[in-house]
Amino acid sequence: MKKELLSWTNRIVSVFLVCLGIFVLVYSNRKLEFGSATNPKGGFTPIVFSSGLIIFGTINTIFEFIKKPEIPEKLKNIHWNKWIIYMAECALYVFLINKVGYFIDTAIILFAMIKLSGAKGWLKPLLVTLATAFLLFAMFNYAMKIVLPKASWF
DSSP: OHHHHHHTHHHHHHHHHHHHHHHHHHHHHHHSOOBOSSSBOTTHHHHHHHHHHHHHHHHHHHHHHHSOOOOOGGGTTOOHHHHHHHHHHHHHHHHHHHHHOHHHHHHHHHHHHHHHTTOOSSHHHHHHHHHHHHHHHHIIIIISOOOOOOOTTO
16 A cells, blocks of 8 residues: 555645645635736735646646656655654644744754654754754844744743
């Protein structure tokens, strides 16, 4: 089953991209004004790009269904268990950011991702995690004046 699904990966992705383009085009047409090339409104860019995605995605989908399905070389050596854990960590990050705040959430999840990727020891990954979380916090808060979520208990 896994090999059969992996051999259909390019087809699945190409169909998904066409569907995404159709969704964005329909949504943009209903909810946003198009404007014109000289005076674009909020729907101009999504409508133009989703139209291009539909056109080129359809062409790609046709070619993917014409050729023989094969497992892409890049997918042959993926550790799927780690990939699933990474995706779960990303979902957990989004879920927790408003509850525990940016800094704590980023530090915990980033540290877990660094350790999952095979980093040795504890000190170096911890220092990289704290430095990255602090630098991003400083960049957003001070340089760009964007307030990141803080823990509700602070």
